[in-house]
Amino acid sequence: MDRKSLEKDLARNEDRFVREWKELLRFPSISAERAHRKDCDACAGWLVRHLAGMGFKARLLKSAGKPVVFAERRGRAGRPVVLFYGHYDVQPVDPVSAWISPPFEPTLRTGRLYARGASDNKGQVFYVFKALETLIRHHALDVTVKVVLEGEEESSGPGMETALRDHAGLLKADVLVVADVDAVSLDTPAIVMGLRGILGLTAMLTGSDHDLHSGSHGGAAPNPATAIARLIATLHHPDGRIAVKGYYDDVRKPSARERRLAGAGQPSSATYVKEAGVSPVGGEQGLTLAERIGFRPTIDINGIHSGYGGAKSKTIIPFEAMVKITSRLVAGQDPKRCRAAIVRHLKAHTPRGLKLEISEGGAGAAAFRAELDSPIIKIAKAVLDEVSGGRTVFRWHGASVPIVPALARVSGAAPILAGFGLEDDHIHAPNESFSLAQFRLGYLYAGLLLSRL
């Protein structure tokens, strides 16, 4: 379908779309709270029925956690298979007293629908649903569409991981569509071209089995607190580059065009200070902010704890010191190899007399990077330009969304990450909302994209 027909259909059906969207938002599907387990099941059941009503073969996939909604509608032979990923669970609602209208009584005020999940992710799921419904009603959907919606995105449950393992065959696809991301503003859509990977570990340095008196033992006993500081300091060169051997070996460098496009989208230093409360002077010196965030790995200390932390002083040599480390990875880097490199580095730099133990962190997640020249990205860009009047930007994020590279790997699909979330939606906070204007843009984007793939 073209833009005009989609707009016409939306105008005719908007009241019903909003009514149905409100139905979905009434489920308090808070995955982190055990009391809402049944609400999550009820929400998943509603989605299965709704998808079946739209013409999908829909069902629940059992998992180690909350059920995963899976639906499929076959298209014409030879046409691509599109896998749409979203989640039906929502964040907790505390403090409830801060909500103007109750979080699970969706309320329309001045063009915005207020409810927990209105944006994240039920709103962004539902405009895709309604675009699909419209295309199906108009016999205009000829690609095969698979829908997979998990119920533990907000609570890091095991559900999706076991579903990926047990139902890999079901998920095979050519294109992966994810809408769980933001636009820059209402008139500036964005395609997320990159996400960093992540790995984490906990390192513990131990000396004695008890704190020692820093008078009697100072200068004699090795100090784990001092030693962990020195150990951490070896992880970076003075100019901020990571000093772990080989850490940059597999880093896929950005092209000149990627660097230019990323730089064009980076905030000014003043804007950054306003948002983050600190100057963007961290990381590797001599690189732009956009490059440091989008194209370079980091090793960040998330926590250090050792010894005394109260008032005045306690004259001890702490018996142990602990550090929590995460590393953000970029395209090309293998989480397992990077983890091994850090572990090797920490072992090699552990001082005499102290014991190093490494724990936790698991397998980590690889980065995701899309190619500017990929035909899929070109289609998405064209569609978003048509919706926005040519203002689409590309973004390389610093954060990690482990499900994207994982689903891309299992499904074999090329991901398209674009959505219409905005800062104003206040996701994860009281009074979450999504405007009808955002819903309309998402609906047009999804409708056009599914027509052109």
Add this chain to the structure above:
Amino acid sequence: MDRKSLEKDLARNEDRFVREWKELLRFPSISAERAHRKDCDACAGWLVRHLAGMGFKARLLKSAGKPVVFAERRGRAGRPVVLFYGHYDVQPVDPVSAWISPPFEPTLRTGRLYARGASDNKGQVFYVFKALETLIRHHALDVTVKVVLEGEEESSGPGMETALRDHAGLLKADVLVVADVDAVSLDTPAIVMGLRGILGLTAMLTGSDHDLHSGSHGGAAPNPATAIARLIATLHHPDGRIAVKGYYDDVRKPSARERRLAGAGQPSSATYVKEAGVSPVGGEQGLTLAERIGFRPTIDINGIHSGYGGAKSKTIIPFEAMVKITSRLVAGQDPKRCRAAIVRHLKAHTPRGLKLEISEGGAGAAAFRAELDSPIIKIAKAVLDEVSGGRTVFRWHGASVPIVPALARVSGAAPILAGFGLEDDHIHAPNESFSLAQFRLGYLYAGLLLSRL
């Protein structure tokens, strides 16, 4: 008096001495517990009466905390003034259930008197008292003796500090005798020739006013946890030497004889591991254990705290990081100048984008070092050799006893630190005790010392 007469007198009076000592031990003078405030006052009152009975002009000095007992007995004109320092307060007794006999019902079992304070410090005070009493009875005390006993040694109260300030004139003396220290063993007495000084501070590095997401901000925002580790790492050279500019400038180096005597008394590496639970491989490389502990300053990290410390991981850039630092000082070093040097160093090494705040720590305390060639030390050594058959050793401790340099400064006296405490006394622990054999050695030492000064 000579040793023989002292021994004879002790044999005649031992029963009464022990009876009186038990009276003193019955006061639950726990300075850290408010409930025992009146017991502390009662104990101080008993001491004043007891000293008066011995022939002293005794009274209580008012202080900002618990009263300080002060007593004086004038000797012959031209003879030296000896100031004896001790404390009448004791440690708490928890867990009471671990005591074989109640902590404030002194009980003699197989030659040891069991009670809280039996050793620390009432026992070591009382053998000095009884030596004084004997000399006075025999008209054999011709030095002027001043006694000062504080009531807040175990609880770091302000009492002694205000007494030093308000009554400096009273405390003027030639020799300061302190018995609140240990021997090596029952047959090996020790003179404490050195104590290290101390200074402390807390440093805080702050970035934003809230934790930042380590994905969105990693490589952009400076990380206070990483930065504090790097900052701490600048405090020492790789070989363990302190890297703060000028830190060793005023260090008084040990003579070859001091180094040799200290080395002779140092524990073997195996003994050290057994006691401390860790190898003595810390501090400056290339120096002996005894030299590192007795003659070299340290900068030790007593605690570092920043960000997350729980299970798994939390992907944040912590907004602040805190470190607790103490430095042990040696003879020659001025605590104020050393503190200023560390602060200057920390400021100079604070990375861009983060704010450094230094707090706490106060004025610190200087080190104490006695001279092997001092006539006072030679007398003390001769007396201890006579008591022990020539086995006296010299010790340079790593710990700090701030009252010693403070009292030495205010009184103008040369300190003698020797006592008969032993590991077996279990001071600060349940079932504290002091043997009659230790009491006898202390009595002989004090009696001979006061006869020979």
